[in-house]
Amino acid sequence: MNNFDFYNPTRIAFGEGKIAALDTLVPANANVLILFGGESARRTGTLTEVEAALGDRRVQLFGGIEPNPSFETLMEAVSVVQRDGIDYLLAVGGGSVIDGTKFVAAASLFEGDAWNILLKGGSNIHRALPFGSVLTLPATGSEMNKGAVVTRKSLHAKLPFHSEHVFPQFSVLDPTKSYTLPPRQVANGVVDAFVHIVEQYLTYPADAPVQDRFAEGLLQTLIEIGPQALAEPEHYQVRANLMWVATLALNGLIGSGVPQDWATHMLGHELTALHGLDHAQTLAIVLPTMLAERKEAKRDKLVQYAQRVWAINEGSDEQKADLAIEKTRDFFEGLGVKTRLADYQLAAEHIEPLIDSLEAHGMTALGEHNDVTPEVCRRVLHASL
């Protein structure tokens, strides 16, 4: 195990009916801005329930935060915060709304051009407004971590930032709030959580049996409940477990003390930035070919993944690894998330601009060994056609 620091002060209120706890979780004298995405938050009654729980606090709404939240939209929210003396933010939605709220929390108190937050990856954040979240979409883990990704549409740039100042103070996880999600978002959420785990697990052995077993337990659970979550949208226990898995997939725990990869994510971000694919779609395209491309360096963990997660006990190590990668692809396809560039009308001619963009963002030495160069990414994309 490597040395590590772990810190995660987000309070989790988990279960049906927990939105009522907002009354104790949000300060009584807060001047609240509720941030949300599309109209579904209103249509499903979640916004009404949230507003009722907040009682007679001053509350106003800011809707329209997009999937892959944009700098442009978020800066409008910052203007509202500064204009109206907002002192508490409440994200109601999925990872995009929570990521966006993290940015608004930091940008509202940031001196200078807030785009610099992204250019510095958040290292220049020294304070942020306090905020909480009401999660409606199990997927990104943003509800219990200090990271976020923001897209600047005008620059075709999608960049991450991290800061301890943007941990949510609390997150309400009510699985019933996910019942009305479209199947595509549920499937995306399963893929997103799955790949988050893989990025922290499937590297090389590091004498970390607990982190390995936790990651494997999360992956096994996703494999069990992913299809169920689509087949039975109102199965409480399935949605509850999906929500808790997605949160634990990226709250810092399973990644503590072990090497991490994240090359699939970084390459995937370029696909979203240039072509607007859903984040999970990009991961489903890139991961299988990325694993195949780096099979030698990842051999030990690929074999362990094959045996423990997919119960593949026959064949050579090479065969186990290959079959595990195949099963991973089949799992994504089985959820309805396509895994080939061609499925999204992308072809060989789209590859070089993606590589150019990766290089422009400085992503030239990715992965746990810093050896995933643009050339490696080019091969991965060609193999993903």
Added chain:
Amino acid sequence: MNNFDFYNPTRIAFGEGKIAALDTLVPANANVLILFGGESARRTGTLTEVEAALGDRRVQLFGGIEPNPSFETLMEAVSVVQRDGIDYLLAVGGGSVIDGTKFVAAASLFEGDAWNILLKGGSNIHRALPFGSVLTLPATGSEMNKGAVVTRKSLHAKLPFHSEHVFPQFSVLDPTKSYTLPPRQVANGVVDAFVHIVEQYLTYPADAPVQDRFAEGLLQTLIEIGPQALAEPEHYQVRANLMWVATLALNGLIGSGVPQDWATHMLGHELTALHGLDHAQTLAIVLPTMLAERKEAKRDKLVQYAQRVWAINEGSDEQKADLAIEKTRDFFEGLGVKTRLADYQLAAEHIEPLIDSLEAHGMTALGEHNDVTPEVCRRVLHASL
């Protein structure tokens, strides 16, 4: 999964050399009281290393906190705190020192008789001094939770309390600091962590596959590394994994959203209070017979435990459960922790006073079904002779 609240703000600084981080973890202007147990903290150089890391902060020492820390000793520390304007506590030791420090932190700011903290289980704690810990003994998990147990020698009472005000602000986990522990303490630590996990896992199925798999992963890891930790005291990775397992065994995570038992602990506390046995010794005596006594109510999870933790796949459910209990006992014995009352010179005539004491402390309806009555405990103790 049941509804739950999870909150754990303790910062973990993990790895060799991390004591140096005290310089950033403890406020620069703090007036520090270092609390520790016996002379080993000084002899091994840990205290010197801690004092060096604290630089020119005002620091004084309070040693002599016993295993099963006593109210009497801890109140002496409270006097020092109040006399000298101490504003930060630093526990250097194992669970007893950290538990004791939690009590001192709360009692120093408590109005009225501090014994009331124990009588109310901590619900009357409204504030506490901030504190951190440097862990030297992987065992209790106190370094990352809000609970503690304090013994009042004069009353033969050993009582727990819990409060969010007594989370350590940070804990430094340097596995090398455990190298010099006596084998008995290492073995006790393995047993203690093992039983902590079992108390939260081995109840009844609750649609919580992640909590189950996390618990099973921790148990499997303990089974692998427990004997190694004794055989190779300076094997860094073994000690690192033991330390991390013991912390995760009782930091609130695996117990979130699932039923919990704790009958073994409550009965064990009486054995310590009346006869001075090590905490882990009491658990090793009580757990196997407690599981056997309640085999019917725990059948489903006992079979799962047998299969997943001990890889017992042959035989009837009854046989699997029996064999798993037998292997549990053998595991404790193999570590050198005896599992029979007779091994500690206790006999049938000692049982009734233990039951009386349990009743006097109100422990009359224990376990996940509140059906572990004094009569059940009596049978468990007779079976443990």
